[in-house]
Amino acid sequence: MSALQHRDPTLLIDLPFTAVCADPLTDDDVQLALWTCYELHYRGFVDTDPTWEWQPELIAVRRELEGHLLDALHRDLNREHAVPASTEPVARRLRTLVDSDDGPSLSRYVQRDATAEQFREFVMHRSLYQLKEADPHTWAVPRLGGRSKAALIEIQIDEYGGGDPARMHSELYRTLLRSLGLDDTYGAYVNAVPxxxxxxxNVMSMFGLRRDLRGALVGHLAAYEMTSSEPCRRYARGLRRLEGDAAECEFYDEHVTADALHEQLAAHDLCGGLAADEPELAEDILFGAASSLYVDTRFAQHVLGSWQAGRTSLYEPATELVAAG
Structure with missing residues (x-):
C-alpha cells in the first residue's frame, strides 16, 4: 500500500511476500496484496492514482502472486480433490462434482448453533465479496459469445436487481450489514479478516481479469450458483432463529429463489455452451468449479475451527485501508 500512496514503483522491488510460501491460499500477506492489486480494477482507493491500475511493476507483482496461487490450487486439487477425466457432458460432470463435495457445512452450523456475534462475524467475512457481488463474473461477458454469453447476461441481470438499484444483491447485503449494526462501507473489514x-x-477476480482463465471463471460461477440456494435457506433460518426480521433476511431469501433458477442455466447454457464452442476449455471449466468448492471448504474449516475452539474467526477490526465508494 505504501507504493500506491507514494506512487513509487521502486517500493515494489523485493517485497517479502513474492517468495514462494507454503500455502498462498491462507497467507495473509499474499491475499491482502492480491486484494489490493485487484481493487484497483474495481473502485480503487482514496488518494491513489487511478492510472496505477496498469502500473507495469504492480502488474508484475500481481502476476507473480497469481502464479503462486494458481500453482497451489492445482496442487491441492490434484492431491485431494481431483476431477476425473471424462467424456461426459460438462453439465453432468459439474453435477457430479457438486454432489460429491463433502466439505464441512458452515450453513448448518449457522442455522442451528451460531450465536448472534458469530453470525455478525460471518457477515463481516463475506462482505469483502458480497458488496461487489456479481462484478468479478461480469468480466466474462465480452469474452464469451452465443449461448454462453446470453446465459451469463441473464444470470447477471438478476444479480444486479433487474435494473432496480435497491434490488441489487450488493445493496441487499448492505441493508443486512446496517441492520446488524455493522459498517456497510465497501472494503471496511479488509484488515479484520484472514x-x-x-x-x-481474489480467486474470482483472478479468473475474471485474465482471458486465459475464462473457462475457470464460468465454472466457478456455475459451482457458486449450484451450491448457494440451500445454504442461503439455512442462513435465513439461522438469522430468524436469532430474531432477524424479514428485511434482515431478504438478502438470503432472494438467493434461495434466484440461485435455484440460475442453477440449470449456469450448468447447461453457460458452461455447456462454452464447452461446445471451445471444447479445449472443458477442463478449465471443471477446474474453476472445483476451485470454488475447495476455497469455500477451506474458509468453512477456518471459521468452524475457530468457533469450536471458542475464539473469534476474525482479527481485531482495523479499517485504515478502505476502498473508495
Whole structure:
C-alpha cells in the first residue's frame, strides 16, 4: 500500500511476500496484496492514482502472486480433490462434482448453533465479496459469445436487481450489514479478516481479469450458483432463529429463489455452451468449479475451527485501508 500512496514503483522491488510460501491460499500477506492489486480494477482507493491500475511493476507483482496461487490450487486439487477425466457432458460432470463435495457445512452450523456475534462475524467475512457481488463474473461477458454469453447476461441481470438499484444483491447485503449494526462501507473489514476470507474474492477476480482463465471463471460461477440456494435457506433460518426480521433476511431469501433458477442455466447454457464452442476449455471449466468448492471448504474449516475452539474467526477490526465508494 505504501507504493500506491507514494506512487513509487521502486517500493515494489523485493517485497517479502513474492517468495514462494507454503500455502498462498491462507497467507495473509499474499491475499491482502492480491486484494489490493485487484481493487484497483474495481473502485480503487482514496488518494491513489487511478492510472496505477496498469502500473507495469504492480502488474508484475500481481502476476507473480497469481502464479503462486494458481500453482497451489492445482496442487491441492490434484492431491485431494481431483476431477476425473471424462467424456461426459460438462453439465453432468459439474453435477457430479457438486454432489460429491463433502466439505464441512458452515450453513448448518449457522442455522442451528451460531450465536448472534458469530453470525455478525460471518457477515463481516463475506462482505469483502458480497458488496461487489456479481462484478468479478461480469468480466466474462465480452469474452464469451452465443449461448454462453446470453446465459451469463441473464444470470447477471438478476444479480444486479433487474435494473432496480435497491434490488441489487450488493445493496441487499448492505441493508443486512446496517441492520446488524455493522459498517456497510465497501472494503471496511479488509484488515479484520484472514487471508482465506480474502481468497474467496481474489480467486474470482483472478479468473475474471485474465482471458486465459475464462473457462475457470464460468465454472466457478456455475459451482457458486449450484451450491448457494440451500445454504442461503439455512442462513435465513439461522438469522430468524436469532430474531432477524424479514428485511434482515431478504438478502438470503432472494438467493434461495434466484440461485435455484440460475442453477440449470449456469450448468447447461453457460458452461455447456462454452464447452461446445471451445471444447479445449472443458477442463478449465471443471477446474474453476472445483476451485470454488475447495476455497469455500477451506474458509468453512477456518471459521468452524475457530468457533469450536471458542475464539473469534476474525482479527481485531482495523479499517485504515478502505476502498473508495
Amino acid at each position: 487471508g482465506i476470507a480474502l481468497a474467496i474474492s
